[in-house]
Amino acid sequence: MTGAERDLRAFKFERILNQDTGRKTLNLLGTIDGKPAIITAEKTAFNAARAPLFVSPSDGLQSLTLLQKNDIYHWFLASIQQSTDDGDAAAKVNLIYPCTDVHIKKYSAQQIHMVVETPEVYQQYVTKYIEGKVAGGRLNWVYNILEHREESEKIVFEDGDKLMGFILLPDLKWDLVTLTALYLSAIVHRTDIRSIRDLTPDHIPFLRSIRSKILTAASERYSLAADQLKIYVHYQPSYYHFHLHVVHVSHDMGASATVGKAILLDEIIQTLEVMRLVGEKEMGYRDLEITYLLGEEHDLWRKIFEPLKEGRAPSI
Template sequence: MPANTDVTNKVTSDGESPLKVIEQVTEVKTDVAADELVEKPTKVEVTAPSYNLAKFKLTRILQNNTLRKTIALLGTFPDVSENDIAVLLLEKQAFKERDVQTELDNISEPAPRIFSDSLQVNTEFINNIYGSFQCVPSSELNNIKTTVVYPATEKHIEKYSITQKYLIKETPTLYEELTLPYITGSHFSLDWVYNILEHRQETDRIVYEDFDPEKGFVLLPDLKWDGKTLETLYLLAIVHKHDIKSLRDLNHTHLPLLHNLRDGIAVAIEERYGLSASQLRMYFHYQPSFYHLHIHINPVRGDAPGIWCEKSHMLDTVISNIELMSDYYQRVTLPFVLFEGSKLLDEYEAKGAVQKGGKAVTDGKQLDEKSHDKSRKSNSIESPQAQKVKLENSQAEVVEPPKKKLKETIESDQPPKVIVVAAE
């Protein structure tokens, strides 16, 4: 099916289809006057980068995720600029089912495949029924998906770096006093978003579009997706409405938009990719990576980045919450994660709105009641504080008690204390 064909015959009360799909990305609207078209400034779509990937100079490795087969690099393109920094994300491609097919009778054009004469095999060992090999298929199957952010900002470096993470409990008061001023004062560029919405860039990547200015959206592949492997499908739906920064701004007036997003995305993806609504997860991120309302969509069976409970909010749940309470997201405490070195985290600390952690319990002694009450109050929803919880990956080291002290305990008149640890 062509990328830009209509997917539904359903019409609204005014006789128009709620899901208007681009039939030609270069079409000119007939209801616009010619002089208006001349006066409106346009930009030529950029199809070639200003940098040469082969001349990338590495500064340091931000992270190396062996589980996801990705690596994030920080560096420069010295031939373009010595000052502008670049973030490169390299990702090994996922396997496609067609790559392992051995019967190609139904395929009209020959396609590269793993099990062919071009496969290079190096035997590591053979042991009875088990064999271990290093295999190198044809070069067409060894592509590395490369995403470039250039020039990159500190926020991009934070996003792709391995740093300490902290869980913030953002109350409505904290949002108004700290988070919102940070968002509005940081002047995050949304030019690339407006380029998409106004068809100045990436027009050939648009999957579907609803042109309604109040409840319409653009649906297109996320940069994380290779655009080919259905198992790793990852799409973004960016709303046309410009005054919604994030989940915090949503209220009952946005329910028509949210319903239209849910229904329109489901119809478009089922028609284009054959996945039903029950096979998809649609969710918001909080905090989002950019402050213009958008939804992430990927298959439920897939393991996508950013689907953790402290970051993602399912679209259905958001709709239900607002239907129950019209200003739910203006009243609720929302958790989100901040990275070490984040300016917003610094704002929380400078304001005294972050508690870094409680006192350690030593020698079996509990905290005094005053400290316990203080800690408990600081975690309450009414308190204008957010607890900063350090997420440690390493386990605490278990220290054996000195043998001498253990012996003294056994020989004393007092019976030894027995600690029973229940197995998980």
């Protein structure tokens, strides 16, 4: 048993943070050796290769129970035979340990609000919030990847140029098996871009280069056409080092890819192109109003947007 598995088995349940019956996910809060930990679990996709055995009592459906019958329609409950290999596992489980209050808030069920971040709010308040999020080694796990100290065996593609380059690797949310659920992350080497707010028309060649190389590398590795992939960024992002999400177009990403969260890379490039053509000064995303979703547990809501909504001064 590996150390990571021992940690997982030592998890002591405290409470459910959130569950999504539609996407079959469950987020649990607990402790491991007295330190807070989060487990996220999701049901994996059906293995199509086992479809011929689906109704077999030994290799497919088991413990079959008829719930209801109406004319030609029948409803059953059943357990399904699952093998222990990665290709046919019943669930994908992620462990965050030790976790922080930020993780707990992120994975908790919460009321969502649509907020409008003006350039003034961004400059006066949000930049201070970002500074706090990049201080104190909070991005060490990103630098571990970029410097090949962690996850180097997972790299799908790397352009090592420190200005134009990036690393492409599978996201932890992907089971590494189901192609229609493909999910990759592209993390850039440069450190001067924290979010889309830092992008200007000068970054167009950089973004076009990344787009081309991601599509080529992912298409070649996974035998997918380029038009079967979508590339987007988040605002606000989960961490403030510029990175991109690459997913199969058929993959239902839920809130992660919804309007108010995800912005297509192509859209970003076109917006910057328009800025270059019509701007009377050097414009960038810092000059735009950006409307996005925030949960009530997010510090940006509690410290900035809720006070602004109520006519109070932000507390950041």
